[in-house]
Amino acid sequence: MNERDPDAELVARVGARDAGAVRTLVLSKLPRLLALATRMLGDRMEAEDIAQEAFVRIWKQAPHWRSGEARFDTWLHRVALNLCYDRLRGRREEPAETLPDEADPAATPDLRIEARTRDERVRAALAALPVRQREALVLTYYQELSNLEAAGLMDISVDALESLLARARRTLRAQLAGDGAGKDSA
Numbered sequence: 001m002n003e004r005d006p007d008a009e010l011v012a013r014v015g016a017r018d019a020g021a022v023r024t025l026v027l028s029k030l031p032r033l034l035a036l037a038t039r040m041l042g043d044r045m046e047a048e049d050i051a052q053e054a055f056v057r058i059w060k061q062a063p064h065w066r067s068g069e070a071r072f073d074t075w076l077h078r079v080a081l082n083l084c085y086d087r088l089r090g091r092r093e094e095p096a097e098t099l100p101d102e103a104d105p106a107a108t109p110d111l112r113i114e115a116r117t118r119d120e121r122v123r124a125a126l127a128a129l130p131v132r133q134r135e136a137l138v139l140t141y142y143q144e145l146s147n148l149e150a151a152g153l154m155d156i157s158v159d160a161l162e163s164l165l166a167r168a169r170r171t172l173r174a175q176l177a178g179d180g181a182g183k184d185s186a
Contacts, residue, residue: 011072014058
């Protein structure tokens with residue numbers, strides 16, 4: 001891997017127990033970790049637990065981190081996904097009720113209700129997907145990873161990822177069209 005890891009210096013500073021580096025790392029990585037875990041688990045409190053555990057693992061691993069073997073961000077996503085899978089295996093398959101995303105507070109009440117209803121429908125449809133399809137969607141659309149990066153994290157080929165994405169989109173469209181009963185789906 002010839003590509004320079006943009007987080008290498010920061011991780012080295014965390015490994016040297018530099019408090020400023022820890023704060024910087026948390027500030028830069030926490031929002032994406034929370035978004036990933038929240039969308040995978042459908043529960044903000046569980047997502048916060050996952051993020052906390054991921055940062056504990058960073059703290060433990062940072063002194064031993066060897067730059068060049070893997071990009072730090074890739075490793076961190078893999079850790080978070082594995083922690084999410086552990087949570088999902090530990091619970092019965094129950095669709096998530098709601099995720100804590102909120103509509104634009106500046107919108108009119110009618111638009112807020114419509115947006116909240118649409119968001120709830122999308123969350124429920126996403127939560128009902130098989131876990132691997134949900135993971136593929138979350139990594140590519142919400143985490144904005146390239147297909148190559150997402151496939152690498154999932155340990156599958158790009159073709160297999162694209163197949164998962166196609167099935168997930170088809171299932172979501174069908175679920176949202178069925179739920180909408182004549183309404184346009186987002």
